[in-house]
Structures are given as structure tokens and as C-alpha cells.
Amino acid sequence: MMSIRQRKGAKASEVSEGGAAQQESVTLERELLSGACTRRRLWKVLSLTAGGAVALCAGVLTSVYLATLHENDLWFSNIKEVEREISFRTECGLYYSYYKQMLQTPSLLQGFHGLMYDNKTESMRTINLLQRMNIYQEVFLSVLYRALPVQKYLEPVYFYIYTLFGLQAIYVAALYVTSWLLSGTWLAGLLAASWYVTNRVDTTRVEFTVPLRENWALPFLAIQVAAVTYFLRPDLRPLSERLALLAVFVSTFVFSLTWQFSQFAMLLQALGLFALDTLDMLPALKKDLKTGNLLSRLGKLSSHLLGVLCLTFLLNNLMKKTLNLKSDEHIFKFLKAKFGFGATRDFDANLYLCEEAFGLLPLNTFGRLSDTLLLHAHVLVLCVTVAAALAVAFRNLSGPPGRPPRGAGACTLGLRPETAYNLVHTILFGFLALSTMRMKYLWTPHLCVFAASGLCSAEVWGLLLRGARLYTPARMCILRYSVPMLILLSLCYKFWPGMMDELSELREFYDPDTVELMDWINARTPGTAVFAGSMQLLAGVKLCTGRTLTNHPHYEDSGLRARTKAVYQIYAKRPPEEVYTLLRALGTDYVILEDSVCYERRHQRGCRLRDLLDVANGHVMDGPGENDPDLKQAGHPRFCEEVKRDLPPYKQLFTRVFQNKTFHVYKLARDK
Numbered sequence: 001m002m003s004i005r006q007r008k009g010a011k012a013s014e015v016s017e018g019g020a021a022q023q024e025s026v027t028l029e030r031e032l033l034s035g036a037c038t039r040r041r042l043w044k045v046l047s048l049t050a051g052g053a054v055a056l057c058a059g060v061l062t063s064v065y066l067a068t069l070h071e072n073d074l075w076f077s078n079i080k081e082v083e084r085e086i087s088f089r090t091e092c093g094l095y096y097s098y099y100k101q102m103l104q105t106p107s108l109l110q111g112f113h114g115l116m117y118d119n120k121t122e123s124m125r126t127i128n129l130l131q132r133m134n135i136y137q138e139v140f141l142s143v144l145y146r147a148l149p150v151q152k153y154l155e156p157v158y159f160y161i162y163t164l165f166g167l168q169a170i171y172v173a174a175l176y177v178t179s180w181l182l183s184g185t186w187l188a189g190l191l192a193a194s195w196y197v198t199n200r201v202d203t204t205r206v207e208f209t210v211p212l213r214e215n216w217a218l219p220f221l222a223i224q225v226a227a228v229t230y231f232l233r234p235d236l237r238p239l240s241e242r243l244a245l246l247a248v249f250v251s252t253f254v255f256s257l258t259w260q261f262s263q264f265a266m267l268l269q270a271l272g273l274f275a276l277d278t279l280d281m282l283p284a285l286k287k288d289l290k291t292g293n294l295l296s297r298l299g300k301l302s303s304h305l306l307g308v309l310c311l312t313f314l315l316n317n318l319m320k321k322t323l324n325l326k327s328d329e330h331i332f333k334f335l336k337a338k339f340g341f342g343a344t345r346d347f348d349a350n351l352y353l354c355e356e357a358f359g360l361l362p363l364n365t366f367g368r369l370s371d372t373l374l375l376h377a378h379v380l381v382l383c384v385t386v387a388a389a390l391a392v393a394f395r396n397l398s399g400p401p402g403r404p405p406r407g408a409g410a411c412t413l414g415l416r417p418e419t420a421y422n423l424v425h426t427i428l429f430g431f432l433a434l435s436t437m438r439m440k441y442l443w444t445p446h447l448c449v450f451a452a453s454g455l456c457s458a459e460v461w462g463l464l465l466r467g468a469r470l471y472t473p474a475r476m477c478i479l480r481y482s483v484p485m486l487i488l489l490s491l492c493y494k495f496w497p498g499m500m501d502e503l504s505e506l507r508e509f510y511d512p513d514t515v516e517l518m519d520w521i522n523a524r525t526p527g528t529a530v531f532a533g534s535m536q537l538l539a540g541v542k543l544c545t546g547r548t549l550t551n552h553p554h555y556e557d558s559g560l561r562a563r564t565k566a567v568y569q570i571y572a573k574r575p576p577e578e579v580y581t582l583l584r585a586l587g588t589d590y591v592i593l594e595d596s597v598c599y600e601r602r603h604q605r606g607c608r609l610r611d612l613l614d615v616a617n618g619h620v621m622d623g624p625g626e627n628d629p630d631l632k633q634a635g636h637p638r639f640c641e642e643v644k645r646d647l648p649p650y651k652q653l654f655t656r657v658f659q660n661k662t663f664h665v666y667k668l669a670r671d672k
Contacts, residue, residue, distance in 0.1 A: 047186070050186070051180060051186030051189065054176075054186060054189070054190055055173045055176040055177060055180075055186070055189055055193075056173065058172055058173070058176055058189070058190065058193040059168075059169035059170065059171075059172040059173035059176070059193075060169050062168055062169060062172045062193065062196070062197055063165045063168045063169035063172075064165075065197065065499070065503070066165055066168055066200075066204070066206055066207045067161070067162070067165040067207075068503055069207045069502060069503070070161070070165075070206075070207040070208070070210065072502075072503065072505060072506050072507065073207070073208065073507050074087050074507070074508070074509040075506065075507065075508040075509060076161075078508075079508070079509050080515075081157075082515055082518050082519065082544055083509050083511070083515060084157055084509075085100075085157075085540070085543045085544050086509075086511055086514050086515065086518065086540055086544065087509055088210065088211055088540075088543065089209070089536065089539075089540075090535070090536040090539055090553050091212070091536075091539055091552075091553035091554060092209055092210065092211040092212055092539075093211075093539040093540045093542070093543040093544075094121075094539035094542055094543070094552050094553055094554060095133075095135060095138060095211045095212075095213070096138070096160065096211045096543055097539075097542045097543035097546075098115065098133075098138045098139070099138035099139075099141060099142050099156070099160055100156070100543065101114060101115075101546075102115070102138065102139060102142035102143075103142050103145065103146065103156050108143060108146065111139075111142070112139075115128075115129045115130055115135075115139070116128050116129070116130060119548070120542070120546070120547075120548045120549070121548075121549060121552060122549065122550070122551070122552070122560065122563070123530045123548050123549065123550050123586050123587040123588070124586060124587045125559075132554070132556075132557065133260075133554055134213055134257065134258055134259060134260050136257050136258065137216050137257075137258050141159070141160060141163060145159050160210075160211070161210050164206060164210050164211070164215055164216070165206070165210075167215070167216065167219045168204070168206055168215075168219070170219045170222075170223070171218060171219035171222050171445075172193050172196055174219065174222035174223045174225070174226045175189075175192050175193065175196060175222055175226075175445055175446075175448060175449050176189030176190070176192055176193050177189065177226045178192075178222070178225055178226040178229050178422070178449045178453070179191070179192040179448075179449045179452045179453040179456070180453075181226065181229050181230055181233070181418065182229065182418060182419060182422060182449075182450075182453035182454075182457065183452070183453040183454075183456035183457045184456075184457075184458070185456050185480075185481075187456050187481065187484050187485070188452045188453045188455070188456035188457075188484065189452070190488065191448075191452035191455065191456070191484045191487060191488055192448045192449045192451075192452035192453070193448075194488060194491050195372060195374050195447075195448035195451070195452060195491075196445055196448045197499075198372045198491055199368065199369060199372055199374060199444060199448070201368060202365055202368060202369065202440060202441075202444045203441065203444045203445050203448065204441065204445075205441070213258060213259040213260060213261075214259055214261075214441055216258040216259065217254075217255050217259035217262060218259075218441065218442070218445070220251045220252075220254045220255040220258065221251070221255050221262075221265060221442070222445065223247065223251040224247075224248055224252050224255060225422070225425065225446070225449075226247075227244050227245075227247035227248045227251060228244075228248055228418075228421060229421065229422060230244050230247075230418075231244035231245060231248065232282065232416075232417040232418040232421055233416075233417075233418055234416075234417070252266070260556055261439075264432070264439075265429075265442055268428045268429060268432065269425070269428075271428065272421065272424035272425060272428050273421070273424075274305075274308075275424060276417075276420050276421060276424055278301050278304070278305075279392075279393045279396055279397065280393075280396035281389075281392065281393065281396065281415060281417060281420040282417050282420070282421075283417070297397050298397065333346050333348070333349035336349075337349055337350075337353055338353060338358075338435075345615050345616055346616070347565050347568075347612055347613065347616040348561050348565070350607075350612045350615070350616075351612060353607075354603055354606075354607035354612065356437065357436075357437055357438040358436055358437070358438060359436075359437055360434065360435065360436075360437065361433055361434045361435075361436075361437050361440055362437065365440065369444075369447070371494075372491060372495070373487055373490070373491075374447060374448065374451055377451040377452075377454070377455055377487070378426075378447055378450060378451040378454075380454070380455075381450060381451055381453075381454025381455065381457075381460055382423075382426070382427075382450070382454075384454070384460050384463055384464060385415070385419065385423050385454065385460065386423070387463075388414075388415050388459075388463060389415050389420060389423055392414060392415045414459075416459075419457075419459070422446070422449070422450055422453070423450070425446060425450075426443070426446050426447060426450045429442050429443040429446060430443050430447075452484070455480075455483055455484050455487070456480055456481070456484050457480070458476060458477075458480055461476045461479045461480050462476050465479075513660050513661055513662035513663060514540065514662070516660055517592070517658070517660070517662075517663050517665070518540070518541070518544040518545060520658050520665075521541065521544075521545045521547060522544070522545050524657075525545075525547065525589075525590065527546065527547070528548065529547050529548065529589045529590055530547070530548045530549070530550060530586070530587045530588050530589045530590070531547050531548070531549060531550070531588070531589070531590050531591070531592060532549075532550040532551070532567045532570070532583055532586065532588040532590070532591045532592070533567070533591060533592035533593070533594070534568075534592075534594060534597055535551055535552055535553040535555070535564060536553060537592060537594065538550070538551060538552055538553075538592075539552055539553050541592075548587075550563060550567050550583075550586040550587070550588055551563045551564040551567050563586060565616070566582045566583075566585070566586065567582070567583065567586070567588075567591075568609065568613055569582055569613065569639065570583075570591060570593060570639050570640055571597055571598055571609055571610050571613055571638070571639070571640050572610065572613035572614065572617055572619075572638065573614065573617070573619050573634035573635075573636050573637060573638050573639070574617075574636060574639055575635075575636045575639075575649075576639065576642075576643070576649050576650045576653050576654065577649075577653070579639050580653045580654070580668065580669075583668060584668060584671060588668055589667065589668060590657070590665055590666065590667055590668070591654070591665070591666050591668065592663055592664070592665050593640050593643070593663070593664040593665075593666070594662065594663060595661075595662060595663075595664075596662065597609055597610075597640075598610070598638070598640035598641060605621065605623055605625050606621065606625075610622065610638065614631075614634070615628075615631065617634070618630075618631060618632060619631060619632060619633070619634040620632065620633050620634070622638075643664075643666065644656075644664065652669065653668065653669050654666040654667070654668060654669070655667045655669070
């Protein structure tokens with residue numbers, strides 16, 4: 001028999017051998033975990049690299065595609081300089097004129113002085129253009145062009161338009177990144193970029209309105225949305241959080257500088273964040289609203305919201321009355337009439353009401369969005385996400401904040417803060433687009449982002465499969481990647497041939513009447529001459545000739561709106577003496593009449609410019625149809641028609657000095 005000492009030795013040996021085996025097992029497990037972590041890090045780096053490369057390619061290709069369309073549509077590189085400038089229609093020409101003005105000044109100091117003490121944009125007035133208009137981008141670009149060594153290789157107009165098309169690359173990349181952040185896969189970014197291009201008619205108009213303010217501003221809004229989306233992700237490191245906040249601040253600041261309508265977008269964003277915070281879907285800010293039972297919390301939320309709105313309107317009205325601000329009064333008149341709170345005869349409000357861009361979103365928009373399957377995907381993702389949001393909001397409001405959900409099943413239902421933010425974003429901007437067509441360009445790009453991220457989201461497919469009791473991780477993964485891939489393939493098959501045809505279709509800018517007018521003004525009128533006419537045409541006059549204007553398309557000033565209404569009496573039923581007095585009060589030397597305005601057929605009766613003037617003046621409108629009973633017959637014929645007859649009362653005050661098939665220019669007699 002083995003002695004006690006021997007048995008103890010054997011037992012110690014067994015323990016030693018077991019410990020060594022256990023240590024070897026732990027070491028092996030650590031090596032396997034280390035290898036797995038290394039492989040995960042390597043895969044993450046490869047994914048980020050590949051996804052970033054695809055984002056860069058998607059942005060650059062979109063930019064090149066849009067720039068090529070612009071070139072092909074106008075033959076921009078081969079037309080004359082005056083034709084290039086005329087192609088910047090309406091307010092676009094006005095904005096570009098300040099870039100041109102800054103480049104023509106001998107020094108930057110003189111250029112800044114000319115903008116801050118401008119007396120050519122509005123006759124007989126000196127205004128600060130930097131204060132009145134959003135032209136900081138033109139100023140910055142002119143400074144950059146003068147500073148960089150590109151003047152020998154690139155004309156100023158190309159430096160300008162290439163910057164805008166370059167911003168489109170940044171825009172698409174930002175949309176791509178937002179989809180990637182929301183879904184966890186860069187396949188969503190590729191799908192969002194593809195939808196942005198295939199729905200180009202409804203997502204952008206940069207190729208034919210290059211200098212428009214929204215083309216400068218919307219890329220920075222997309223960057224802001226991407227930065228907010230990233231900031232709302234949980235467990236961010238302090239450095240990442242600070243960088244995200246910096247990106248939010250910079251992009252918001254630039255967005256507000258570059259577009260006069262930016263305040264409406266930021267108001268909607270603020271309302272969305274406020275709503276999410278009070279529903280406890282974001283980190284808590286207003287904790288006092290998140291106590292008590294459901295009815296108590298809803299009551300606090302409603303009273304708080306009502307108080308904020310009342311205080312906002314009170315302060316707004318108080319500041320406007322104290323400072324005598326009237327710049328936005330036409331907007332409230334327009335909104336009041338638009339939403340059926342009473343008709344108006346206000347000329348400015350009706351001018352907006354009759355513009356298609358400020359009307360309701362046309363129904364054919366949804367047909368185009370359906371052709372690319374974007375609308376179908378968006379409705380699916382929206383329904384699932386809204387259902388989840390309602391459930392989460394009810395759960396959050398039903399109990400104290402921070403309380404964990406009861407039951408194991410409740411843990412499966414949740415909505416990440418970044419998803420909730422983008423959900424509210426697309427809903428609010430969707431309502432804005434439905435009410436005002438011009439604002440659809442704020443909504444449709446985000447529509448691409450939200451639909452693409454939802455189709456590539458594990459949460460959306462997980463909720464759908466659980467609802468159908470078919471959930472397995474494998475099925476969810478298959479649907480998450482296969483459905484977006486199938487949509488991408490269908491988009492390529494359906495739209496690639498048409499896009500290639502667009503790129504091969506060559507046109508040329510052709511507007512000989514306007515070119516002839518601008519050449520005549522440059523050759524036959526003094527540089528100090530003051531011109532009156534339609535807002536859209538005068539923007540081109542400012543750009544192509546540098547002459548002084550009576551009015552222009554930047555309509556956000558009450559004094560300018562009064563000037564415009566006075567000038568537009570040339571298309572009303574007013575006697576020549578009254579028209580002459582109104583024009584000379586603005587220092588007018590020449591007035592340009594357009595047949596396309598005088599005999600307008602583009603709008604229906606009641607929305608033609610001459611109709612708006614007649615109603616505002618209390619006169620009966622022309623043509624068959626009803627009139628308000630208190631409108632009266634005018635005592636004089638329409639000025640723009642009668643002045644062409646060269647009758648003595650008109651001829652002694654207005655002398656025709658130029659005419660072609662489109663334009664008639666009259667020189668005003670000097671004051672007696």
C-alpha cells in the first residue's frame with residue numbers, strides 16, 4: 001500500500017499537472033481572443049477604408065455627372081461670356097455679379113468697401129450688401145481666387161461653378177456617411193447615393209441654377225445632420241464627442257450664412273430635438289417634464305410647448321414693433337392666405353401664392369419617386385420606425401425616466417437616439433415639402449438617406465421578422481444585404497442607359513434677344529444709367545452691364561418690395577404721367593418692357609402679373625371670368641400696351657430707343 005507521503009506527493013503532482021493544463025488552456029483562450037480581436041480590428045479597418053473609398057468615388061462621380069450635364073445643356077465652354085452670364089437666370093445672376101464685382105476691383109479693400117456701401121443695386125440708396133444678402137460665399141470665393149495661383153489656368157466663372165459642383169461631391173458623401181452611421185453598413189450609403197442621382201429631378205437643381213443659395217447651403221446641412229447623427233450615438237469617447245460638436249457648430253454656422261431660408265430649417269430641427277427630449281428618446285435635458293404618470297407628463301409637455309410658442313410669438317412681435325422691422329411681413333400674409341385663413345389682395349403675398357415653387361408639392365413627384373422604388377422603401381421603413389417610436393414613447397411616458405422595461409420581451413423593442421432624430425427629421429421636413437414645393441430639396445435627399453439606412457438596418461428587418469414570427473439571425477442578415485443589392489441592380493438596369501443618353505445629348509445656349517439687349521446697353525447707354533424692369537431681367541442687367549437697378553430679385557426687404565410694386569405699374573392700367581412719376585422718383589433713366597410679361601400666358605387668369613396688379617389697384621381683370629364685385633373698371637388702358645402706339649401723352653415722356661422681338665426699351669424724359 002502507498003504511504004501517506006506518497007499519496008500526498010501523487011496528489012500534489014496531479015494538482016500541478018491540472019494547474020499547468022488549466023493555465024495552458026487559459027493561455028490558448030487568450031491567444032484565440034487576441035487573434036479574434038486582431039481580425040476584427042483588421043476587418044474594421046478594411047471596411048472603413050473600402051467604405052470611405054466608395055463614398056469618395058460616389059461623391060466625385062455625382063459631381064462630374066452634374067457638371068457634364070451643365071456643360072452639355074449649354075455648351076458652356078464654347079459660348080460667349082455674355083451668354084454664360086445670361087445663363088445665370090433670375091437671382092442667380094444677381095449673386096454671381098458680386099463675385100464678378102469683387103474680382104474687377106483693384107484691391108480687396110476697395111471690393112469690400114463697394115459691397116458695404118453699394119449704390120448700384122438699388123438706385124438712390126446706399127445699402128450694405130453683406131448685411132442685406134447672403135453673399136459671403138461669393139466674397140470668400142473671390143478672395144480665394146485672387147490668392148491662389150490658378151488665374152492663368154482657370155477662368156473666374158469656372159472656378160465658381162467647379163466649386164459648386166465640388167460641393168455636390170461633399171453633399172453626396174455626407175448623405176452616404178449618414179446612411180452608413182444609421183445602418184452600420186456602407187452598402188446603405190451606396191444605395192442612398194444611387195437614389196440621389198436617379199431622382200436628380202427632385203433632389204437637386206444645381207445643374208441649371210448653379211449660384212442658387214440652396215446649392216451652397218444644403219451640403220453643409222447634410223454635414224450637420226451626419227455630425228448630429230454621430231453625436232447621438234451612445235458611448236462616444238470624449239474626443240469623438242468634441243469633434244462631433246465642432247462639426248455641428250461649423251456646419252450650422254456656414255449653413256446659416258449661405259441661405260436666407262436657413263432659419264426655417266433650423267426651427268424645425270429645434271422643434272424635433274425638443275419633442276424627442278420630452279419623449280425621453282434623447283439624453284435627459286428637461287428632467288422636470290419627465291416626472292409623474294402618463295397624463296401628468298403629457299399635461300406638462302403640452303403646457304410647456306404652449307408656453308414656448310406664446311413666448312416666441314410675443315418676443316417676435318415685440319422686437320419687430322420696437323425696431324420697426326417689416327422684412328418678413330409678406331411671409332405671414334402669404335402663409336395666412338395659403339392655408340385658407342382669408343383671401344388677400346396684397347401684391348407681394350399673391351406674387352408668392354401664384355409661383356409654382358411656393359405651391360403644394362405636385363402629385364407627379366410621388367410618381368417619379370415610385371419609379372426608383374424610393375417611395376416604396378421609404379413608406380416601409382417609415383411605418384416600421386414610427387410604430388417602434390410610438391411604442392417606445394408610450395413606454396417612456398408611462399413610467400419614471402430611467403426605469404428599465406419590464407419583461408424579457410420588452411428589451412427587444414427600442415429606438416436608438418440617432419434613428420429617432422432622423423425619423424423626426426424626415427417627418428418634419430416631409431410636411432414642409434408637402435406644403436411648399438421649393439422646400440422639397442430639403443426633404444428628398446434625406447428621404448434617400450432614411451430609406452436606404454432602413455433597408456440595410458438590422459433593427460428594421462428584425463422587427464418585421466419578429467412581427468411575422470419568422471425571425472432568425474440568418475434570415476435577418478440575408479434580407480438586410482440582399483434587398484438593397486437587388487434594388488441597386490434594378491436601378492442600374494433601368495436608369496443606366498438613360499443616364500448615358502443624357503451625357504451624350506449635346507445642346508447649346510440660345511437667347512439672341514437677351515444677348516442683343518445686353519450688348520446694346522453696354523454700347524449705347526452711359527455707365528451711370530439707371531434701369532427699371534422686371535426683377536428677373538434686371539439681375540441679368542446688373543451682371544452683364546454693371547448698370548444701376550431700381551429693383552432686383554432678393555425680395556426680403558420691405559423697401560425693395562415697395563419699389564418693385566411701383567416699377568411693375570408699367571404692366572398695370574395706369575396713366576403715363578403716374579408711371580413716369582413713379583419711375584423718376586426712383587431715378588430711372590431707362591425702362592425695359594417685356595412682351596412675355598405684358599401678354600403673359602404662362603399663368604392662368606388671376607395669377608398673371610397684370611392680374612395681380614389690377615386686383616391690388618382695385619381694377620377689374622382682363623378676359624372672361626369672374627371679378628370681385630367691388631373691383632372697378634380702370635380709367636386708363638394698360639401702360640405696356642399703350643406706350644407702343646407712340647401717342648402724344650406717352651411719346652413726350654417715353655422715347656423708344658431699342659426694340660426687338662422680346663424687349664422694348666424706353667428712355668424717360670428729363671424732369672421739367
